[in-house]
Amino acid sequence: MNDSMAIVADRWMLESRQLVNWGSYNGYHEFRPSTDALAPVTLLAGASESGKSTLVDAQISLLYPTGTPYNKASNSGKSERNDYTYLRGMAGINDSAEGERPVYLRGRGDDGTPHNIWGAIVDTYVNHSDGGLLSCAKFLYLTTGDGKDGLRRRYATWNRKIDPRAMDRYRDVPFTANMLREMYPECETYPNAETFHAAIWHIMGLSAEACRLLHKIQSTDAPARLEDIFKQGVLDVPEAIAIARNTVDDYERYHENFHIMEEKIKRVGKLRAIQNLYGEYSAKRNELGEYRRADPETEAGEAAITAWAISRMAGEIRAGIPAAERAIEDARLRIGQADLRIQGLDAQIDAVRERLEGLDNGNLLRLKNDLQRARRDREETRVRRQRLAARFERTSGKLPTDETSWDDMRAALAETARSYDKRRAELDSAYEELVARRAAFGEERERLRRDYERARRQKSRVTDAMADARDLIARATGLDAAELPYVAELMDVKENEERWRTAMNVAYAPIAQTILVDRRHEAGFAAKVSAIDPTHMIRRTWRFVDTRQTHDAKSEEGWLSSKLRYREDSPFASWLKTQTASQRYDAACVDAIDDADERRQVQADGQIKSGAHGFHGTKGMTPVIGFINETYLAQLRERVSRKEREYADVDQRCGQAKRDLELLHDERALADAVADMPWREIDVFAAEKLVDELKTQIDRIEGDPELKTLRERLDELARQRDEAGRTRYHAQADLDGAQKAERLETQWLASHDDGTFDESTIPETVSNRLAGAYEDACGIIGDRKERPKHLAGISDAEGKTPFAQRVVRKLENVMGGQITRLSEQTGEKRTATEQAMQSYLEDHAADDGIVTASVNDYQYFLRELSDLDMLVTRKTTDEEYANSVEKLYMSLQQLNRSIRSDEENIGEQLDRINDMLKDQKFGPREGRLALTVEFGKPQRDFAQAFGAILTKLDDWTQEDRDDATATRKAF
Known part of the structure; x- marks a missing residue:
């Protein structure tokens, strides 16, 4: 026995239809038709636009298969009716300057502020066979700014009466299945219309075909002719037609659902981008807020930087005072030791000098001083001679070797200098003329090269200027240059x-x-050419x-x-x-x-x-006329080669002219250098001779053994005396410095450090940045131990900014620069975020006049993301695509089988009918009646297209079932 049949059929009757925000039924309404056992008939009567069709369309939306058109009796079927327009309460169309705009009853408050909308259709049925109760509910929800694609639907059934008004408590957020189960305990919820319809049709003994037939009757689309009634009622409509219609309906439903899902995925992507951009903006804004507490442009910020710096300096200076005190004691001890050492060495030096003066009368000391001077003079003379020799080699040849030739050379150079201006003018003129010729030859050479390359490449003799002009015209007119x-x-x-x-x-x-x-291209040609800037093209x-x-x-x-x-x-x-x-x-x-x-x-x-x-x-x-052949190309190559030779020749002459100018300049400079220079200043041989003579005299004196011993002793004592003096000097300098440092550090602490600064008032990020800048500013002091005295002012000069103040200014500059950069970055991040928001609003909330593309309205976009994120995922969409293609493939295979089997089924049905009729007599003449039917073959175009689709889906099933991209293409 069929599961949908029973011994005693159920008798379900509509007891109540509740509507919330459905079409012109604003708010809550309940329709209760007659359930009288003998006359369960209710007549809907009223003027046009009174809501009759709206009430019937609620049944179509709730009970009938997805895709069933709304009541055609409504306004001759011309108005656009769907769940979205019914929920918004579309009242008509207004003509405006921007075109036709729909007028809605719902979606905005009295002040024009947009808000969320929800609605519901609830049918409650009573089973007059067993007294059972069934409520079927469809809840609709539309978020602010959403269009038709953003409409959310929720389905539920309950064995008690559902009161839709209870869901008003959730009006601020989209409805979920959990909300329905919480509000109506033990109710059944459904993810989509298909599962919802399957459940209630099974309970009430309906089917999709029955609902469609009922819809035809209601929409005045029922079969009227006897032939149609016979086909549909006796022979039944061929199964292939029903399967084909269902398959098309399924595809359209899938396509609409996928379109909605894809649009939502795109919206989620845009909202995630906004979320990420806002996160970056918020981080920069917070960081900027922290740095504002140390903004040198504000009085409080400047005071905070100064207090932080003084606190850090005070810590270093306070730690430096004990070190200064130890340095004072150490310097005093070293001074005392050095003084004793110096006294002993002075006494020994005096004794040795007295003995030396008795032996050479002081001549040795004088000769050594003369030798030092002679050696210095010799080195200066050698360097001077080498420099002059190099300059002579560049100009007049070799350096003279004696005083006479030197004086002659100076006189000749002086004479050359007197004619310098005239010779310079002549050489400049010749050089400029050669440079101009070289430039002209270069331009001609490049032009010839371009002509050759263009001729070789384009097979044309036209010039570059002609080709460029044609290219401009071609681009402006959209034609190819070949045309x-x-x-x-x-x-x-x-x-x-x-x-x-x-x-x-x-x-x-x-x-x-x-x-x-x-x-053929004349029309509009002139207007297109007019777009070219005439200054960019030859006529x-x-x-x-x-x-x-x-x-x-x-x-x-x-x-x-x-x-x-x-x-x-x-x-x-x-x-x-x-x-x-x-x-x-x-x-x-x-x-x-x-x-x-x-x-x-x-x-x-x-x-x-x-x-x-x-x-x-x-x-x-x-000459631009003619074709391109090898002879012409050879002529062009020869012209290029000839011009290259001419260019190389004039370039060589330019180089020589430039060298002549440089030589003339060097001669003039050499003449100026030797004009007042006597021979002795470059006579290296005389200088060498003087050094040798002094060394000979010194060697003769130092040859005395006793004198030599005394001189060595005196030199050693003098060395020790110098070393002791340096030790004493450094010790005294250390003492003076340490005493000054200790005094300045004590005074600085007394005038600056009050111990009231609390470093916790500066954010850690800002404090770390200040610390880095502080180290950079103090980095010029190489030794960290030297910092305290420099901070206290030991290196400060009168009229100059103190070091400690320079450190504070460095910190202010760093903080100011950081705040400027953060302000710019924050502004850039805000601009990028608001541009993304503006793009989103233009695409998805164009009618929303309250929400603006501003970071101040970020919560709106965050709520949008939260709402949409729960509804769609890319993985789910890919799986749905695969499932839908697979279902369609199965339906098409079933259709393919039905096309072949329908003819057999109808033939068997006619055979049975004719068997029943063959023994029957009709009319006064007792005639016979037999029925026949003619079958037409499927159209050729349909058969070819249908076969191609099945082949593609066969390939997809075997090879691309797990490929998301191929699946979408197959769909």
């Missing part, structure tokens, strides 16, 4: 007529640089040509046009042949012009005579 040829690119002299190339370039020069344009001429028109061109033998060949694959070739053979441009080719001949004539060298006018000369004319 805009120059006349010069479409023609050339025949290979055996090369001697007439110059004549061709002269005769056809007026049209050679004309751009040809197909007349060009173009001509529109009807390429579809055939031109009859004939060249007369002996005329210039007969010596030409053309690019025959060009659509402009026919027109060009006509032009080149025209009276305006063509000319008779002659070896010498005949003045008596009135025809237009041209010589091979380009001279033209046309009537009373004559023309000659090609200077400055660029």
Whole structure:
């Protein structure tokens, strides 16, 4: 027995329909139809727009399969009706300057502030067979700013009456299944409409087909003809049609659901980006707030920095006082020891000197002093001579070797200096002329190189300027450069007529640089070209040509046009042949012009005579007409090589001219240097001789053994005396410094350190930054032990900023710079965050006039993210895509089988009917009745498309079932 059948059928009757915010039913309403056992009929009557269809559409939304259209009787079925417009209470359409805008009853308060909307449809049914009760509920929720895609639906059934008004307590957040179970204990909740319908249809003995048939009856779409009634009621509609409709309905439902899910995923991505940006902005803002407590631009911040610095300095100075006291005692002890040592050494030195003076009368000391001076003079003379020798080698050759040649050289250099200005002017003029020629040759060389590369690459003789102008026109008009040829690119002299190339370039020069344009592009061409800045393009001429028109061109033998060949694959070739053979441009080719001949004539060298006018000369004319061949390229290469040789020659001459100028400058400088320099200042040999003579005299005196011993003893005692003196000096300096440091440190602490600063008032991050800046500022004091006395002012100079104050200023500068950077970074983060917010609002909350793209409204976006994050995940979406494709694949396979089996089933049904009719007699003549049916084959286009879809889904099932991208493509 079928599970949906029973011995005694259930008899479910609608007892109550409760509506909350559904269409024109604003707030809560309850409809109670008749449940009378004998006459359970309720008539809905009323004027147009009184809510009849709205009440019926609630049943369609709640009970019928997803995708069932709303009541067609409503306004002739023209109004847009769906769950979203019913929940918002769409009242009509208004025309405004921005176009048609819907008018809604709900979604904004009296002051225009948008708010969340919720609604509900609850049907309560009573089973008159066993007294059972069934409530079917559909709750709708729309968050502020959401459109149709953001509508949330929740489904529930309960064996008691559901009062939807109880859910109003949750109006500020989207409804969840847990909320429904909490409010209606032991109720059943459903994740989607499909599972909800399956449950209630099973309970009430309904099916999707029954609901659709009922919908047809309600919507005046029921079968009317006897044939249709027979097909649907006796033979039954072919199963394939029902499966096809269900499959299409399933696909549309899946597609709509996926579209909504994808949109929500995109919204979640945007909201997460806003969340991350706001997090970065908030962190920077908080960090900036901490640094504001040490802002040198404010009185409190400046005081905080100063107090922090004084506290840190006071700690170092306080620790430095005991060290200064120990340094004082140590210096005093070293001074006493040094004084005793010096007294003993002085006595010994005096005794040795008395003995020495008795032996050499003091000559040795004098000679040694002279030797020291002579050695210094010798070194200075050697260095001076070496420098002059190098300068002479660069200018006049070798340095003179005696005083006479030296004086002659000085006189010659002085004479050279007197003509310096004249020679400098001549060399400058020659050098500037050569530089100008080199620049001109360089430009010409580069132009020739470009011409060669362009000709080799583009197979064209046109210049760079011509090609650039054409490219500008091509970009402006959207055409390809190949569609805009120059006349010069479409023609050339025949290979055996090369001697007439110059004549061709002269005769056809007026049209050679004309751009040809197909007349089909004429419309709008001028307007597009007007967009080009005229200062960026040389003046060009173009001509529109009807390429579809055939031109009859004939060249007369002996005329210039007969010596030409053309690019025959060009659509402009026919027109060009006509032009080149025209009276305006063509000319008779002659070896010498005949003045008596009135025809237009041209010589091979380009001279033209046309009537009373004559023309000659090609200077400055660029020959651009012709095709590219190896001979032409070889000519271009030769021109490039020739210009490179000319450039190299003038470059070499420029270098020589520059060296001549430098030599002249060196000669002048040398003349100035030796003008007042006597020979003795560079006579190294005389200086060497004097040193040798002094050394000889000293060696003779020091040869006395006794004198030598005494001198060595005196030197040793003097060394010891100097060492003791240095020791005493350093000790005294240490004492003075230590005493001064101790005095300054004590005074500094007395005037600055009051011990009231609490370092905890400065945030740890700011304190660490101050500490780093403090170490940097004090880093100029290499030894950390020396810091206290410098902080106390031992190195401060009058009129200069004290060191301690410079440290404080350094801290203020660092804090000011850090705050400026943080302010800029905070502003950038805020701008980025608000731009993301603005983009989100434009896309998803354009009608929301209250929420702004401001960090002050961040909580709105956070609530949006929280609401949406619970609804969608990428993994779930991928799984749903795979499940949906698999279900559709199964449905299509079932459809494929049904197409083949439906004909057999209908045939068997007709056979059974005909068996029943064959023994029956009809009418007064007792006639016989038999039924037949004709089956049409599926349309060919349908069969091919259907087969292709099945093949693709077969491949997907076998190979791409786990590939998310392939699954979405298959869907």
